[in-house]
Amino acid sequence: MTFWALIILTALVTAVFLGFSLLRGRDTREPAAAYDLRVYREQLAGVDKDLARGVIGEADAERVRTEISRRILAADAQMQAQTAQAGPPVWVTITGIALVGAFLVGGAAWMYNLMGAAGLPDQPLSLRLEQAEILRAERPNQAEAEAAATPAPLPELDESYASLLNQLRETVAARPDDLQGHILLAQHEANAGNFPAAYKAQQRVIELSGDQVPADAYSHLAEMMILSARGYVSPEAEEALRQALQRDPRHGPALYYLGQMMVQVGRPDIGYRIWTDALRNAPAGAPWADAILAQLDELAFRAGVFNAPEIPAPAISGPSQDDIDAAAALPPEERQEMIRGMVNQLSDRLATEGGAPEDWARLIAALGVLGEGQRAIDIKNEAMEVFAGNAEALEIIDAAAYQAGIAQ
Structure with a gap:
């Protein structure tokens, strides 16, 4: 409740200042003729000063005084003819102030209701860090x-x-x-x-x-x-x-x-x-x-940060080397059937989607465990073509061929 009162009070104070500025503008507004009168009076005083310093002669001074006096009379007549100040009526200004106030108060309440968390207590950083440590220490096992x-x-x-x-x-x-x-x-x-x-x-x-x-x-x-x-x-x-x-x-x-x-x-x-x-x-x-x-x-x-680094999109991996090594410890019949299922899945994926050098190496090594030497050689030759010119990839393929016992 305190927070709601605070934002409403803030919006009202802002509206009051805006309204004061609008009303003050009406009180201090003056017609253009008033400004002209001040300028002409300063010019008239300047003529006397120039005459005293000898800048102009008496005849020129009298001529200038006459012209300035004529302009002063015209500006004064213009001011006398104006019976009301320029600008909108007072009721328009008051209505505008009321609308601004309603917009500020209502808009602030609407935005907070949409984006804020009414009733939530203050959460300084020190308190949030302390709560995080408590949550970490007391979380379920x-x-x-x-x-x-x-x-x-x-x-x-x-x-x-x-x-x-x-x-x-x-x-x-x-x-x-x-x-x-x-x-x-x-x-x-x-x-x-x-x-x-x-x-x-x-x-x-x-x-x-x-x-x-x-x-x-x-x-x-x-x-x-x-x-x-x-x-x-x-x-x-x-x-x-x-x-x-x-x-x-x-x-x-x-x-x-x-x-x-x-x-x-x-x-x-x-x-x-x-x-x-x-x-x-x-x-x-x-x-x-x-x-x-x-x-x-x-x-x-x-x-609170927006500088996520960019890395290449990760590739899909096949069975790990641990899978292959562990399967080798089973009895021959179980090992053959278990590995064959993984190998066929990996082989199908590489044939249709391709893959990283490590995936090809795993397939070659698995075929070596299965005893399918010719198939391992064919896969190796295909991988050599796929990664031709990539020295690092070719080293991975060669290492797998050596492990499978088909190195040439």
Whole structure:
């Protein structure tokens, strides 16, 4: 209520000043003849001064006095003939003042009702920062967030893939210390949309990896936690992100989710800085960079800055090298069928849409695991043609060919 009274009072004071200026203009307005009279009287006084200094003679002075006196009489007669001041009637001026006042008061109230937040208390920066810290410290944990989130519907799996996934679950349950089995289980539970099971398997992967845990392992753990909570970054997910960044300060996916967490706790300014720093170091084709760019304009507005950097549009990535390496640890029959499905999808996409050198390299390496040497050679030759003249891309393709055992 105090704020409403303040803006109305401000608008009224502004209207009063404008009205005073309009009325004062009417009181001080004078006809043009009055100005002429002052000029003629000054000219008449000037004639006497010039005569006293000897600038003009007596005859010339008398002639000039006569002419000026004639003009003074004419101007005075003109003033006497005017019976009213120029300008609009008084009622028009008063009506204009009333309209201006109504416009200022009504317009201010309408704009605030449209754009403001009536009843919201003052929020100085220090208070908002303090509230953000409290929100961050007291936000729900992972279990609470999962319980409150609406479960996402699981995708319908192909019958053969679902059967393989069940076999993998049974195998891993029978071999709780099998690192490669847990890696595969975490990946394929995520592929199946079962994110809680995926991050629990990933936690076991980290436990079994000992001290040599890469940044990607913690980043994958955090991502599965966040997806389980429908986009919410819990304290446990934040800790996983910190662990990833401790191992790789430029880890793009971890920076993306950390920036998202800062926005959720009321610190878009920090989130914006994290995202722009991540974009400056983003490699070409980074999929997480596209997610940042899609939200950066809105975040820049909330942070009060408008200098979002430009990076190339990220390319779609295929199965990772970890997918391929982990699949190699399965029994031959399961490994062949599992990899073949991923390989065929990647091959179809590269044939129709193309892709980055890394995607071609993954396909060549996967074909090597499958034992399809001739097909790997054909893909390599095609990639050499696609990236002819690109030395960096050709090095990536050659490395993949060496890994697949088809290097010439």
